Amino acid sequence: MKNQIKFVQGNEACVEAALYAGLDFFAGYPITPSTEIAEHMAVRLPQIGGKFLQMEDEIASLCAIIGASLTGNKVMTATSGPGFSLMQEALGYAIMTEIPCVIVNVQRGGPSTGLPTHASQGDINQARWGTHGDHAIIALTASNHQDLFTITVEAFNLAETYRTPVLLMLDEITGHMRERLHIPKPGQIPIVSRLKTSVKQGVDYHPYLPREDGRLPMSDFGGIHRYNVTGLFHDMWGFPTDNPQIVHGLLRHLLDKIGNNVHLIAKYKEFYLEDATTILVSYGSSARSALHLVNNRRNRGERLGLLELQTLWPFPYGIVREKCANARHVLVVEMNMGQILREVKIAVEDPEKVFLANRVDGMFITPTDIRNILRLIQGKGV
């Protein structure tokens, strides 16, 4: 039997998880620090009869996987900041046309070409607001390879459940770091298959008429039902319309199908929150340093806790409010100028108790960095 324990980069863990989730099709363009995902896909996908495409740019990569998804495939692309910027229009198209896909952004320093091989979490707000027009989005992240595996599978499951693009916001540290990964047995993590229409050939199929539960059963492109797909506002047939009632209805549907299910979508981990007087809120690789510090200070009797977010968007305001209700201080640990800090301040009853521990110089934020900020907040001096 093949050894199911590997010592791999996060990017490779992401590839293995995507294959576990049933990935059929990947298209991408080389960019640091995500390139290893494309490289591993190029090897692994054809081995199982899947397709790997290296496209002419990131725009074409996302467009190609959207086309492939429509025919019934599970699809993915991977990129980093500059490529993610290029993808924003096609991302909006996938949201509007409700075509499932997973987009990995292994974040690097920005703006512009920035710091290609350094650590940053600077694209969190771009993930939420990058494409034009009102929209909802799902964005996930993880801090270690085992979680990264589970969360990648979850990304595919959510993409299918809500018929939406799902963003996997990794960072250079998680992407390039090597650590142990145990590949779960098939069936150990549940896999969501595409919900297909039961409408028979010759009977009218309405591609954009949601069921009562808001879900849209799909018909594979090239299959028995011919229909239109457009990025214009469209009716239940997929035909363009500017009827104000239909336009409003579709926009509400796109927002509500995610906004009304935050409790189902939100994933997080908590450490020592029960009696914590100071709570660290973090995500991705930053959460590793945060956890290290929390474990360390707990040993010395300090009442520190960690709330590690794995779902960044839709932001789990309710969970953050509840978990931080009794904390004297809340310290958001991230490698940007406070992109999640802002959301945490909105979430809690008392925003004055929320502080930022960050690093934006391309260097990984260390437990010592966090501790120094913590001492300032607690009035202990540096």
Next chain:
Amino acid sequence: MAIKDYLRERFFPHMWCPGCGHGTVLNSMLRAIENLALEKNDVVMVSGIGCSARISGYVDFHTLHTIHGRALAFATGVKMSRPDLNLIVPMGDGDALAIGGNHFIHAARRNIDITAIIMNNRIYGMTGGQFSPLTGYGKLATTSPYTNIDHAFDTVSLAIAAGASFVARTTTYHAKQMTDIIQKAIQHKGFSVVEVLTQCPTYFGRKNKEGGAAEMMENYKNITTPIGSKASRENPDLIERGIFVEKEMPEYCSEYNKIIQKAVKGK
């Protein structure tokens, strides 16, 4: 099957101006599909943005109306997933060769089995008459009010240089030739490019005093000539029409299947 049976009447009336050449392209394209007796379920039409792109909505195939310039990238994803389907991608000149120029040359280079139809009316019609990369030097448009100093691409030369294995040009005046060429382009296994000179009397014609639709079409008769004709040798200014390239080359989806066989064996 009657042409009407290929149309989605629910979608009509269409949004093209009176005299627009795009309807003639739609007609020739449907007749080509009819002649080939393709099943409607086996045809996928992918388009981008612009007057030309709206053609996909009017036909009863699997239709994907995408974003500006990227139709070929979407089509590549569909074709790679379902190589058995016939992929037809109608594009305007701006859609195909300005914003979509990169995707165009790369699709040609890969020789993926897609039929690209470039409906060249030398103008951005939907936005109201701005110059395109095919408008040409010395022409007028709303964004070249004094004169256009941008030189035009030669679509045929560009497609050949990029590696397309089928390259042809025709016009809306030569509707029967257009049907014949599109038919061959669909049958061709590889990337096929058909440039159709199609009139925009509303913007290009009016701005450049080329008359109405009838005059513009008649002009296509006068300024074009079959490839290698005597007239062409005597007057190099004439635009040649016909099939320039038709060659057998390894097709991308078939080539990828070989990759799969290799990978499965070496696992």
